[in-house]
Amino acid sequence: MFGGLHSPRALPEAGALVAVARAFTPRVEARAPTPVLLDLTGLGRLFATPHELGRALIAAAAARQVDAQAALAFTREAALVVARACPGLTVVPAGGEAAALAPLPLALLDLEPEQQELFARWGLRTIGELASLPPSALAARLGLAAARLVHRARGEDAGVLVATPPPERFETTLELDWPVSGLEPLAFLLSRLLEPLTGALAARGAKAASLAYELGLADATIHARTLRPAMPSGDARTWRTLVLLDLEARRPKDEIVRITLRAEPTPARAAQFSLLDPALPSPEKLAETLARLDAWTAAGRSGSPRLVDTHRPGAFAVASFAPGPLPRGRRDASPRGPRVALRAYRPPRLAQVIVRAGVPGFVAAPGVRGTVTAAAGPWRASGDWWDRAYSREEWDVALVPGGAFRVFLDRLRGQWFVEGELD
Amino acid sequence: MSAAPLPAALPWTAPPDVDLAPAAPCESPGAVVPTDAVTPPSVAERKRVLENLLRARKLQADEPPLRVEDYRQRALATGVPELDTLLAGGFPRGELSEIHGPASSGRTGVLLALLARTTAAGALAALVDPLDRLDPASAAAAGIDLERLLWLRGPRVSGEEPQAKTLAEATKAVATLVGAGLFDVVALDLAGAGREPQRLPFATWQRLERLVEHTKSGLVLLAESHVACSPGGRALALEPAGLRFSGPPGPACLLQSLAARARAGGHRLREAELTLAAV
Numbered sequence: 253m254f255g256g257l258h259s260p261r262a263l264p265e266a267g268a269l270v271a272v273a274r275a276f277t278p279r280v281e282a283r284a285p286t287p288v289l290l291d292l293t294g295l296g297r298l299f300a301t302p303h304e305l306g307r308a309l310i311a312a313a314a315a316r317q318v319d320a321q322a323a324l325a326f327t328r329e330a331a332l333v334v335a336r337a338c339p340g341l342t343v344v345p346a347g348g349e350a351a352a353l354a355p356l357p358l359a360l361l362d363l364e365p366e367q368q369e370l371f372a373r374w375g376l377r378t379i380g381e382l383a384s385l386p387p388s389a390l391a392a393r394l395g396l397a398a399a400r401l402v403h404r405a406r407g408e409d410a411g412v413l414v415a416t417p418p419p420e421r422f423e424t425t426l427e428l429d430w431p432v433s434g435l436e437p438l439a440f441l442l443s444r445l446l447e448p449l450t451g452a453l454a455a456r457g458a459k460a461a462s463l464a465y466e467l468g469l470a471d472a473t474i475h476a477r478t479l480r481p482a483m484p485s486g487d488a489r490t491w492r493t494l495v496l497l498d499l500e501a502r503r504p505k506d507e508i509v510r511i512t513l514r515a516e517p518t519p520a521r522a523a524q525f526s527l528l529d530p531a532l533p534s535p536e537k538l539a540e541t542l543a544r545l546d547a548w549t550a551a552g553r554s555g556s557p558r559l560v561d562t563h564r565p566g567a568f569a570v571a572s573f574a575p576g577p578l579p580r581g582r583r584d585a586s587p588r589g590p591r592v593a594l595r596a597y598r599p600p601r602l603a604q605v606i607v608r609a610g611v612p613g614f615v616a617a618p619g620v621r622g623t624v625t626a627a628a629g630p631w632r633a634s635g636d637w638w639d640r641a642y643s644r645e646e647w648d649v650a651l652v653p654g655g656a657f658r659v660f661l662d663r664l665r666g667q668w669f670v671e672g673e674l675d
Numbered sequence: 676m677s678a679a680p681l682p683a684a685l686p687w688t689a690p691p692d693v694d695l696a697p698a699a700p701c702e703s704p705g706a707v708v709p710t711d712a713v714t715p716p717s718v719a720e721r722k723r724v725l726e727n728l729l730r731a732r733k734l735q736a737d738e739p740p741l742r743v744e745d746y747r748q749r750a751l752a753t754g755v756p757e758l759d760t761l762l763a764g765g766f767p768r769g770e771l772s773e774i775h776g777p778a779s780s781g782r783t784g785v786l787l788a789l790l791a792r793t794t795a796a797g798a799l800a801a802l803v804d805p806l807d808r809l810d811p812a813s814a815a816a817a818g819i820d821l822e823r824l825l826w827l828r829g830p831r832v833s834g835e836e837p838q839a840k841t842l843a844e845a846t847k848a849v850a851t852l853v854g855a856g857l858f859d860v861v862a863l864d865l866a867g868a869g870r871e872p873q874r875l876p877f878a879t880w881q882r883l884e885r886l887v888e889h890t891k892s893g894l895v896l897l898a899e900s901h902v903a904c905s906p907g908g909r910a911l912a913l914e915p916a917g918l919r920f921s922g923p924p925g926p927a928c929l930l931q932s933l934a935a936r937a938r939a940g941g942h943r944l945r946e947a948e949l950t951l952a953a954v
Contacts, residue, residue, distance in 0.1 A: 533799065533857040541855040545827065545848055553828040557811035557821050568811040573825045578797040588791070590755050590951040592933045593783040593813035595867065619867075628920055628928045648930040648953075650918050655778035656933065672810065674933065674953075675783040675866075 253295075253302065254413075256323045256335030257309060258287035264317050267419075272313045272320070274418065282416040287335055289328055291413055306341040325349055330407040333360050333379070349407025354380025361404060367394075379405045420456070422515040424449050431470050431507035435496055438508065442495055445513050446488040453517055459486035460515035465495055468510030475504040482542065482574040483535030484518045490536035497543040501550070532577060542573065563635050564642060565660075565671070566596060592674050594658060600669035603659060612647055615659055617670045622651030634663075648674060751860055751893045753785060754792040757947040761939045762909045765789075766893045768859070771884045771905040773896040775866075776913030781935035783808075784817070784951040785913065786862055786897050791818035798823070798859035801852045805829035805845040806867050825858070842871055846879050853886045853894060861887075865898045872902045912938045916948070929953070 255276075257269055269288045273280040279291035292305065299305035302324045313320035323334035325344035330352060334342050337356045344352045356379045358371060376382050383405035391399035400410055424445050432438050453460055462480040469475055479494050548554040555570040603617035612624050629647035636642055643663040650656045656674040661667070716724070750765035759765050766772045766789065776782045793800045795818060802809060807828045815821060827848050829841050845863060852861045865872045880903035887894045887905075896902055904910040916934040921927070930953040937947045 537855065537857060541851065541857060544851045544855075547844060548827045548848060551830070553830070555826065556824055557809065557814060557826050559811055559815055559821070566810070570826070570828075575799060575823045588816075588818045590753075590781065590784045590788045590949065591813070591817045592781070592930070592951045592953045593787050593817065594810040595783055595808040596810040598807050626918060626920055628930045650779075654915065656918055656930070672808075673778050673867075674930070675779050675781060 253292045253324055253326055254328045254331040255290040255292050255306070255309060256287055256325070256331035256333075257290065257313065257320050258322075258332075258335040259313070259318050259320050260339075261319050268316050268318050269313070269320065270416070272309070272316055272318060275312055276309065278418075279413060279415045281413050283332070287332055289332055289413065291415075292324070302343045303341065306343060310341060325352070325407070327407050327409045328413060329353075329404050329409055333407075336360055344407075350380075350383055350405075353405065353407050354378060354383065356380075358382060361401065363401070367398075367401070370394075420517070422449055422453055422460070422517055423512065425510065425512040427510050428508065431509050433507045435499055438499070438511075439492060439496055441511060442492045442513075443488065445511060446491050449513060449515055450486050450488040450491065453515060454486050454520075456517070457520055458517040459484035459520045460491065461518040462516045463491050463495070464514040464516075466510075466512040466514075467504055467508045468512075469504055469506040470509055471506040473505065475502075475508075477502070479543075481535070481539030482572055483539060484520070485536045485539060486520060487536045490540060493540050494543050497540075497546060501546045532575065538573075563633065565633060565644070565646075566598075566600075594672045595675050596672040597670060600660075600671045603668045603670045605659060605661075605668040612649055612659060612668075615649060615651060615657065615668075615670065620651070620655070620657055620670050620673075622653045622655070624649045625652055626650040630661075646671075751789060752792055753789045755785070755788055755949065757949055758785065758788075758911070758937060761937055761945055761947045762911065766860075766895055766909055767907055768891055768893045769888055770908035771880065771887055771894045771896070771903060772908035772910065773898060773902060773904045774911045774913065775896075775898045775900055775902070776935070777899060777915065779918075779933060780913035780915045781933055781949060781951045782866060782897055782913050783813075783864075784933070785911070785937075785949075786864070786895065787814055787817035787819060789895065790814070790824060790860060790862065791820075793860045794820035794823040799825070799857055800860040801825040801827070801858045801862070803827045803845050803848050803852070803861070803863045805841045806864065808864060808867060825852075839871060839874065842868065842875060843879075846875065846883065849883060849894065850886055853883065853890060853892050856890050856892065858892055860895060861892050862895045862897060865896060865902065867899070869899075872896075872898055873900075877903075909939055913949070914938075 257273055259269055263269060263285055266285050269286050270280060270282045273288045273290045276295065277290050277292060281289040283289065295305055299308060306322045306324050309322045310320055321335055321339045321341070323331050323338060323342040323344065325331040325334060326346045327349050330344050330349035333356060334344060334352055337360055342352070358376060358379055358381075359368070361379060363371070371382065383402060385402055387399040387402040390402055403410060426441060426445055428441070432441065450460070461484045462478055464476065464478040467475040477498055479491075479498060481494065485491060542549055542554070545554055552570070554573065556573050558569040558571045560567050560569050601617040601620065603615055603620070605612045606614040611627050614623050615621065627647050627649045630645040632645050634641070634643035641664060645661040645663060647659050648656060649659055658671040658674060660669055660671055662669060750762070750767050752759050752765035753762070774782045774785055790800045790802065800823060802824060804826060809826060809828075811821065814824070827845075829845065842865070849861055849863050852858055883894060884905040901910065914936045916936050918933055919931045921929040921931045932953055933951045935949045935951065937949050939945055
């Protein structure tokens, strides 16, 4: 026998109805949050009648603040459709599926919009009217899917129940008999916890995208951190190193009495290596290296530079360093030859500039001083008036003691700055 | 409602009048395709093609090394013919090399060319920049694949010269990057740091030399004057040789190029003229 559970109202939490069903049977098929299909085979030993079982289902749902309606039938289709249509408890007798479904509206079969429109034009309103059509004739006109629809309307099952696996939590906790203070003994304990955890992940073809660790301290506080490397990893040694490096940078305030590790699973992806391209670094090694540069990464001072879509001078972004495979054809790009580069001063250095005949003649700024021997400019730029407006006149100047610099006049403030050295 | 007749069985096999020969290419409609054109190549043929491909690739010095190849045999070319000749192929792997020169001598342009060449080949590069001088727009214009460049930026310093602590942190980061063995080029930009690099203990550079030995990485220092170079490394000294503008001073005048003289070698100095185009 099968059971259908449905809640016409919003659920207090997404998995509430599934949790109710799992209290009765492990074979549960969740169709979105609601309805839920239960395989009730074998429960006849615990409940004398189907009505008793149905009432128990509704009572269990009510205990979880779920206003549920239930249907028990000998086919899955009938149990699901009747549960959605009829309030309270409905028990469909064996062989009475078609009769139970017949008066119900056709929309309960979750038809495609085109099918719904077509059946409305044919004058079909109830499931019983659809069930009375010959399946072969309907298949000839609308295809095999329509024939299957007739069987569903008659309360007949096709296929098998696909049980929804219960959500897995990759979490492990170790209560310590004696408090641990140093990182060295902690390393052994972490290995002991991480190896089964990563093993469980690997058994499900998954890796950990992040690892949250909580250390219960002797002073009853909790030291909690979440590590999220650029790439998922399923290697216990890597995670142990990352946790230890993180703890080195942020030491717990007191001795550790409890360790809890929680991994966030993500499907492991196998990468196809290329024979002719250089090997990409292993994600584990890259994550370890970046963790060792914690002083730079924690302050947001490491990553890949990125250009941003703006004309504002000196604008750029820094993204996390996660190199991907080399795109096809990239290596065919011809070399560009050496270019003059700007060595940017951040922030630009305030300068005193003597202008002669509209051209900078002398520049003095911290670390930069000299008479201008040649100048190229002015190049005017302005923009971002809606945000942080800028308007400037830019010059490339060569100075007598040596060096070429980019200077600019901030037209909004009326001040000169040295933006950087041309090198 | 009457049932419509079911369709006939689907034609799983082509009828005898259908030609199953492959269609002619789109470029030449109606062309007759010879029967041997569709014959798959034999195993021996495939093997020969693959071996040719591998052999050809091995002879291209600018391509990244193959997985099984000895990395240390391949110098890190800058992609600038004059410099690569001067450096006997490029900066060697497993050695500490340096590029030094005064302001506007083209040292940053040369370093960016090296990083561009390295990243364009698919390898990774790291730049430790304690003074935060890198301009990402210049790096992109030089052809660097920014996704493959790890940039470690120093903190903002109020004075002209960085604190000794910043440089010590930078050398520590270089040691981490070299030890990781992930990067083909690890560069440390010390240009503009004044005399601070010379004040660092000499053991710092010896330690870095030892770390980079027997790795695939080439460690390159960028400085104003000579700081350190391992015995097998290359020291490239650059001197400014003038700027070229597009015309007389005026609104249409552009900075066209920067000329530099490059010298390399120990007791036998070699020189080359170098021109860096303005962006």
